[in-house]
Each structure stands twice: as C-alpha cells, then as structure tokens.
Amino acid sequence: MSGRYLSGADLRGADLSNANLTNADLSNALFCFANLQGANMIGANLSGLQISRGKMTGARMSRADLQGASFYGADLTGADLIGAKMNGAQMNGANLSGAKMSRANLSGAQLWGANLRGANLTNADLTGAKMPKGWVFRG
Secondary structure: OOOOEOOOOEOOOOEOOOOEOOOOEOOOOEOOOOEOOOOEOOOOEOOOOEOOOOEOOOOEOOOOEOOOOEOOOOEOOOOEOOOOEOOOOEOOOOEOOOOEOOOOEOOOOEOOOOEOOOOEOOOOEOOOOEOOOOOOOOO
16 A cells, blocks of 8 residues: 555544555544554654554554644564654554654643653754653653
C-alpha cells in the first residue's frame, strides 16, 4: 500500500501490522483501536490522523507529517518518529516509552499524561508543548 491515497478512510479496528504505508496519504483517516504495530509509514502524510487507543509499537514514521494528529491513549512504544512533524498533535495518555523523536517538531503538542520514559527527544522542538506534570526535558 506504499504511496496509496487513503485520506479520510475509516479503518477503525483494522489490522495493518507490518504494513508498508511508505509515503501514503492517510491524512484525516480514522484508525481508532487499529493495529499498526511495526508498520512502515516513513514519509507518510498522517496529518489529522485519529488513532486513539491504537497500537503502533515499533512503527516507523520518520519524516512523517503528523501535524494535528490524535494519539489519545495510543501505544507508540519504541516507535521511530525521527524528524517527524508533530506540531499540534494530541498525545494525551499515549505511551511513548523508548520512542525515537530526535529532531521531531513537537511545538504545541499536547503530551499530558504521556509516558515519555526512555524517549529520545534530542534536538526536538518542544516550543509551547504541554508536557506531563513534573516532567523536565534534559536534552
């Protein structure tokens, strides 16, 4: 499904584990409760994507456009988000433990209640990001 146009698709509960979605347009798609574990979404347009309570462990989303996406309660453990555009993303309650987010743009992102344990935020833009209570970035 590499390079596919799936903008606005309703894929709630879909199992797309290990799918190749490189450079696909998934903007404004609905993936609530979907399984995207290990999926390859490098360079994909995921802006406005909704994947609340979805599974994205080990997903590869480097250089992806995730602006305004909603990851409420999603599991992104160990996800590759290097250089991703995540400004304005809603990641409240998301599990981002061990996620690779170096050079990611997280400006204005909502991260309340997110698990950032072991996440790599080296050179990430956190301007105006709403971080978990008591969390201090030591990048």
